[in-house]
Amino acid sequence: MLTTLRAALPGRGSGLPSDVLTRELTVDADHLADYAHLCGFTLRDELPPTYPHVLAFPLHMTLLARAPFSAVGVVHIANRIVQQRPLLLGEPLSLTARVEGFEPHRRGRTFDFVTEARVRDELVWQGFSTNLKRGGGDESAPKPPAFEEPPVTAQWRVADDLGRRYASVSGDHNPIHLHALSAKALGFPRAIAHGMWTKARCLASLRLPDAFAVEVRFKQPILLPSKVSFGEAEDRFAVHGHLEGELTPI
Amino acid sequence: MNTRRVAIVGGNRIPFARANGPYAHASDQDMLTATLDGLVERFGLEGERVDEVVAGAVLKHARDRDLTREAVLGSKLAPETAAYDIQQACGTGLETVIAVANKIALGQIDVGIAGGVDTASDAPIAVNEDLRQVLLDLNRAKSLPSRARTLTRLRPGQVVPEIPRNSEPRTGLSMGEHTAVMARDWGVTREEQDELAAASHQKLAAAYDRGFFGDLLTPYLGLERDQNLRPDSSVEKLAKLKPVFGGEDGTMTAGNSTPLSDGASAVLLASEAWAAARGLPVLAYFVDAQTAAVDHVHKGEGLLMAPAYAMPRMLGRNDLAFDDFDLFEIHEAFAAQVAATRRAWRDPVFARERLGLDAPLGEIPDDRLNVNGGSLAAGHPFAATGGRIVAALAKALNEKGSGRGVISICAAGGQGVVAILEK
Numbered sequence: 001m002l003t004t005l006r007a008a009l010p011g012r013g014s015g016l017p018s019d020v021l022t023r024e025l026t027v028d029a030d031h032l033a034d035y036a037h038l039c040g041f042t043l044r045d046e047l048p049p050t051y052p053h054v055l056a057f058p059l060h061m062t063l064l065a066r067a068p069f070s071a072v073g074v075v076h077i078a079n080r081i082v083q084q085r086p087l088l089l090g091e092p093l094s095l096t097a098r099v100e101g102f103e104p105h106r107r108g109r110t111f112d113f114v115t116e117a118r119v120r121d122e123l124v125w126q127g128f129s130t131n132l133k134r135g136g137g138d139e140s141a142p143k144p145p146a147f148e149e150p151p152v153t154a155q156w157r158v159a160d161d162l163g164r165r166y167a168s169v170s171g172d173h174n175p176i177h178l179h180a181l182s183a184k185a186l187g188f189p190r191a192i193a194h195g196m197w198t199k200a201r202c203l204a205s206l207r208l209p210d211a212f213a214v215e216v217r218f219k220q221p222i223l224l225p226s227k228v229s230f231g232e233a234e235d236r237f238a239v240h241g242h243l244e245g246e247l248t249p250i
Numbered sequence: 251m252n253t254r255r256v257a258i259v260g261g262n263r264i265p266f267a268r269a270n271g272p273y274a275h276a277s278d279q280d281m282l283t284a285t286l287d288g289l290v291e292r293f294g295l296e297g298e299r300v301d302e303v304v305a306g307a308v309l310k311h312a313r314d315r316d317l318t319r320e321a322v323l324g325s326k327l328a329p330e331t332a333a334y335d336i337q338q339a340c341g342t343g344l345e346t347v348i349a350v351a352n353k354i355a356l357g358q359i360d361v362g363i364a365g366g367v368d369t370a371s372d373a374p375i376a377v378n379e380d381l382r383q384v385l386l387d388l389n390r391a392k393s394l395p396s397r398a399r400t401l402t403r404l405r406p407g408q409v410v411p412e413i414p415r416n417s418e419p420r421t422g423l424s425m426g427e428h429t430a431v432m433a434r435d436w437g438v439t440r441e442e443q444d445e446l447a448a449a450s451h452q453k454l455a456a457a458y459d460r461g462f463f464g465d466l467l468t469p470y471l472g473l474e475r476d477q478n479l480r481p482d483s484s485v486e487k488l489a490k491l492k493p494v495f496g497g498e499d500g501t502m503t504a505g506n507s508t509p510l511s512d513g514a515s516a517v518l519l520a521s522e523a524w525a526a527a528r529g530l531p532v533l534a535y536f537v538d539a540q541t542a543a544v545d546h547v548h549k550g551e552g553l554l555m556a557p558a559y560a561m562p563r564m565l566g567r568n569d570l571a572f573d574d575f576d577l578f579e580i581h582e583a584f585a586a587q588v589a590a591t592r593r594a595w596r597d598p599v600f601a602r603e604r605l606g607l608d609a610p611l612g613e614i615p616d617d618r619l620n621v622n623g624g625s626l627a628a629g630h631p632f633a634a635t636g637g638r639i640v641a642a643l644a645k646a647l648n649e650k651g652s653g654r655g656v657i658s659i660c661a662a663g664g665q666g667v668v669a670i671l672e673k
């Protein structure tokens with residue numbers, strides 16, 4: 001179910017859509033199984049913390065279609081998830097998604113898809129997906145924080161068909177993920193892994209508390225296929241060269 | 251040697267599902283992990299190092315080499331918890347309990363979790379055997395010409411995979427076909443089997459209704475009760491089913507045979523001191539166990555008759571008779587297996603000629619048998635059945651306050667395993 005609420009949000013003159021989109025659903029266990037196994041999660045009644053992002057993806061696409069610029073050249077550069085407790089299979093979920101921005105960036109401007117998942121009136125999960133629209137960069141914008149990559153603890157072989165498989169589970173069929181040829185047409189030497197798969201794969205490797213905030217910044221894309229190095233330390237993790245992450249229990 | 255009493259502290263399982271039902275996309279590792287986490291939550295073991303987790307699966311993927319250890323690493327137990335797999339067909343679940351109990355009794359460990367899991371949905375399908383040989387030879391071939399020669403052995407028919415079958419390797423007969431022979435040999439009637447099946451459903455339904463499984467079960471993937479359970483099952487309804495084993499005049503139907511199932515179970519065992527230090531209850535004590543095997547290949551023994559031999563050996567060693575037991579848990583692989591085994595135990599000729607006893611073991615009263623339902627109603631994910639029975643029997647003994655219970659489980663390969671619990 002997809003409905004639009006004409007929103008109370010101020011547009012701030014950005015031209016970004018001020019709609020708040022909503023979606024009510026309960027999770028399909030078979031879809032959850034496909035997602036969990038592709039990302040390395042155990043299939044259990046607690047939803048993977050990255051899963052609501054996939055559920056909200058159609059809302060993000062609708063919002064993007066209403067933006068006053070072409071979606072081409074929009075790059076997902078960061079994602080922050082705040083989870084108060086695990087969401088459970090079988091709970092009725094209310095998702096809302098809206099856009100916030102713009103913020104200045106050295107290579108353009110950024111905006112966030114802000115997604116919230118509620119069970120009845122309880123705010124359980126929030127996602128902040130930061131996207132960069134290239135062009136008109138501001139050199140005085142803040143640089144990303146310094147990050148020391150933790151030592152390598154695991155190596156992952158990322159398969160050639162991962163982009164296609166994650167596309168079919170997530171609904172994100174951006175051609176840069178699907179095939180070397182379509183990726184080449186858009187300026188990449190080969191197909192690249194979805195950023196949110198990479199984040200999910202990281203979280204599946206960590207021992208997560210029930211309540212936490214986890215932020216990642218996407219660096220160089222993972223070209224498919226590849227072998228990448230994962231590392232974790234107390235409060236941070238990384239896919240070396242590709243993703244920097246910080247985990248904060250709450 | 252001094253041994254310690256072994257406490258059964260509690261258990262957990264996920265509801266059992268019929269194959270290709272709600273757990274169709276769940277792997278053995280998923281189900282075992284979810285089951286362990288349910289146990290962890292129930293007994294406050296999050297982040298704790300348990301001395302050992304022992305579990306197994308009968309149908310196992312090659313990638314699940316160390317299934318139990320991998321499940322532990324994915325669970326909320328401390329990653330420093332050691333684990334290993336064992337396997338004895340449908341005896342697996344009870345064997346894991348015995349393995350953990352023995353180490354506790356010997357003082358080698360203080361606390362352990364025993365478990366089992368099986369999926370008939372996510373079954374391991376292997377590469378065609380001919381193709382496997384070609385691929386292995388290809389890997390061994392050192393030179394380009396010998397690799398090329400090996401590749402010429404590839405044939406289209408080799409794409410047909412190897413699918414696991416529920417049949418005995420040395421007889422080619424399915425377990426149901428073997429049991430049909432037992433039913434005929436022992437004169438087990440259709441009515442007797444249907445009565446047992448109906449009672450299994452009715453007792454399991456009653457146990458659910460009175461909340462018996464409240465602290466034995468964690469819902470999983472939308473299932474809160476065993477999917478196979480039919481509370482309104484009756485002898486009349488079961489009588490309408492057509493025979494599936496033993497030919498047209500066979501007595502075994504889909505209703506009085508267990509369905510292929512998916513599920514997992516786990517049992518928490520500990521020394522009395524460990525349980526007391528944590529303020530945890532002792533539901534019952536694990537007393538003894540015995541395995542036996544029969545020669546179903548050469549000597550015409552019933553494939554699933556081994557418990558008939560294991561039981562008198564265990565009872566003799568403990569100087570116990572059937573009269574000393576308040577509860578009997580006989581795994582209902584097939585109603586005919588239960589009926590044939592009960593007949594063997596009350597048969598003076600079998601006692602004298604096969605068991606070497608002066609008198610048979612005797613009757614098992616209906617009202618003491620599988621009082622909270624059995625595998626016919628709950629379903630039978632092979633390696634998960636032992637843990638289901640141990641936890642439920644321990645709880646039933648605890649409800650009674652005192653008493654003795656005995657477990658009997660038949661297994662493929664002509665094997666059987668029995669055990670005694672007491673409170």
